[in-house]
Every structure is written in structure tokens, then in C-alpha cells.
Amino acid sequence: MSDVPHLSVVVPVKNEGGNIAPLVAEIEAACAGLAFEVIYVDDGSTDGTPAALAAARAGRPWLRVLRHARSGGQSAAVRSGALAARGTIIATLDGDGQNDPAFIPILLDALEAAGPAAGLAQGQRRGRKDGRFKMLQSRIANGVRGRLLNDSTRDTGCGLKVFHRAVYLRLPYFDALHRFMPALVAREGFSVVHRDVVDRPRLTGVSNYGLFDRLWVGLLDLAGVWWLIRRKRADPRPEEIALPAGAPADQDVGC
Template sequence: MQYRMTIIIPVYNEIDNLDRIYSTFTDYFSKSKTKSKVLFIDDGSTDNSFTKIAEICEGNPDFEYLKFKNNCGLSAAIKAGIDHIKTELIGYIDADLQTTPYDFDLLLAEIDNYQAVIGYRGKRKDTLNKKIQSVIANSIRRGLINDGIIDTGCPLKVIHTDVAKKIPFFKGMHRFIPALILLQNGKIKQLRVQHFERIAGKSKFNIFNRSLKALRDTFAYRWMRSRYINYTIEKSKIDS
């Protein structure tokens, strides 16, 4: 049975979460009707994350990895994953497992009718400070681009690979994946998914990269949207 989906998991100093990722995904793979595998993207970790990733992947075809030489950021990690994936579908989830891979099956049930199916977090289990940062960032984005996306920060997503490979990339792109799919006239379904407290490791986000950088990147997206090229070929004759 061939793999249908590859799930990108960016990793930056998440050594305390990797054993749990392995056990959770191994159990999920045994129960899901969709044949899937994990692609770790080690974003220049400075702890022992990569050693553990290599150990997990050794002799296990359900787990693969890419390792960056230096820390490049979340958008670069997602782009590298998309660039290297060959399965029909791409999944995405964060290494903190504040969302669960079991909810991928909810998204997969709808994916044949949409270019992407994305989650939005129901009862958020974040700290008050993190909730405030997220509200500010989402308010900025919705006010400036009005894309109709409920929770762009929710990491749980399933996207058709051919659609993902057409997404224009820039630093901060991870905040605008649904909006960038809409630029392709893609259809997106949003589904409520579970959310959990972070039980290991530390968040890499703060008020600066959640709000101030988000504001800057939103203006970059607005410029791109105003200049975006989109066309449909009706007929063609091209000699090979």
C-alpha cells in the first residue's frame, strides 16, 4: 500500500517531545485508514533533537527527516517539506502536539472535495498571555486581508500537494497558507479540532513574532495579492 499523505513536523529544540511524537504517530498510523508517514524538518536544533530524530527514522519507513545546517525559521521548514514531498497529500502539525494527529482523519474525510482542509482550535488550552498574543495577531490579519479564516495559527492542515507546491513563499508565509491557497481560487474547508496544553518544551513565539512581525507580513501579503498572477489555459498546442 503506497503512502497517500506525508505529514510535515518542523522541529527546533523539541527533544522532550520526540518520544511522544513517535509513540503517538505510531499508534495513529496503526488505526488510520489513510497510509501516511512523517517528515521531520530539523530547523538547526541546538539540543539533541536531531540525534533522537535520526534514531526514530533508522530502519523505519514511516518516519523520514531533513536537517537544516542552520536555523532558518518555520516558513523555510514548511517550504523544504513541500519541496521534497511526493505523496498526493501534505499534512502539517506542530511538534508540541497541542493538536493531535488523530484529528487528521476528520480533515481527510473532506479533502477530496477541497484543495485544503484546515483545523481551527475549539477550546484553547494556551496560557492567557499566549491567547492574547494570538487574538491580536488574528485580529490584525482579519482586519487587513479579510480572508474568512477562523484560526490561521492552528497547525493542523491537509493540503493537496500540487496546490501546496504552487504557494508563493516568503518569510512569515506560514501565517498565510490558507490565504495563499485562496489566491489560486482554491476551496478551503474549516473544521473544529481538539487542542491541548503544551506539556513539554517551550514555545518559540512571543508578542514580537506573533504581532509585530505578523503586521509586517500582512502588508507583504496585501502587496502580493494585488500583484498576483492567476490564469486558466482554455486550449493549447505545444510540440514535445
């Protein structure tokens, strides 16, 4: 593997101690043959996550660990990983094991095949393994978001994403950025490609989200993103003014 990674895989986690070892092994297998690094961002875990990450790092020089002293949320963890990333392309997936890392190369290929006009390859879950109540919340939130933002994305909540780091760093940062990346990437003038991915059941641990996080707070964030999109203006393209013909290069042309 190259010393300089092309791909940085960012995995935000909080209290996922039981999921660390199997998911790290799956990411390693999925990214074999790529120039990659993996950055786990521990968002203030209070369980065995730090110890599990320390054990997983043995013999894996490409595995890096960042830690937040207190929890800042999923978007904050992704941002910390993106800022620390050395790769020009970033992949993200949830740390609970429900996202299959085997889809990382598929999304990477889709992004690169789309050319420089594309900023994001977004996974969209099929056959979700969440409970009925959680799926109902997501269906409502996705329906309202899709109608208001018209982002042509069925499932923005899927953690499997691959995107250009430079594009991500252009996005306005706020607490729920990860939920609205397709609309915000499009706001910056880049296209979004989509690929269906499988959803797997959580094998251990509990979700860090509840009804209030997923629905009501999401609606408030949605209003803010709608405002950002409405206020976006096309950036003017600067044109350098050449010196008049025959004028010496050091002539004082005033200001």
C-alpha cells in the same frame, strides 16, 4: 502500508527533544491503515532532538528526517518537507505536542470530500491551552488579518493543516507563509474547508516564538500578503489555434 505514500505528514521541529517519541507514536496510531510517510524537519536544533529522532526511526521505515544546518524558521522547515514529500497530499502539525494527530484523518477526509475545488483543510483550535498573553497576541493578529484579508478563517496559526502538495507548490514562498495559507490558497482559486480541533498543553520544552515574532513581524507580513492578493490577476486560458482546413500538417505557417 503501500511503498508509495498517499499522505506525507510534515513535522517542523526545533529543540523539541522531549516531545519526539510520544508524538511519533501518536502519529503512527492516527495514520494506521493509511499509505503514509512522516517527515520530521529539524530546523537547526541544539538540544537532544537529533538523538531523539534517530532513536524514533528504529523499526519505522516510513519515518524520514531532514535537518537544516542552521535555523530557517517554521515556513522554511515546512517547505523543505513539502519539497521532499512523496505523497500527493501533505499534512502538517507542530512538533511541540499541542496539535493532536488524531485530527489528521478528519482533515484528510474533509479535504477529499470537498473535491478538486478544495486546496486546503484548515484546523481551528478550540479551548486553547496557551497563556493569556499568548492568546491575546493571537486574537489581535487573527482579528486584524481577518478584516484585511477576509479569508473566512478564525485561526490561521493552527499548525494542523492538510493540503494538496501541487497547490502548496503554487503559492509564493516567503518566511511566514504558514501563517497565511488560507488566504493564499484562495488567491490561487481553491476553496478552504475548516474543522475544529482540540488544543493541548505543552508538556515539555519552551515556545520558539515571542511577542515580536507573533505580532509586529506578523503585521509586516500581513501587509505583504494583502499586496499579493490585490495584485493577483486571473490567469489567461491559452487556446491552441488549429491549422486551416485542408492545410498539410508540415506546412510552414510562419511565426
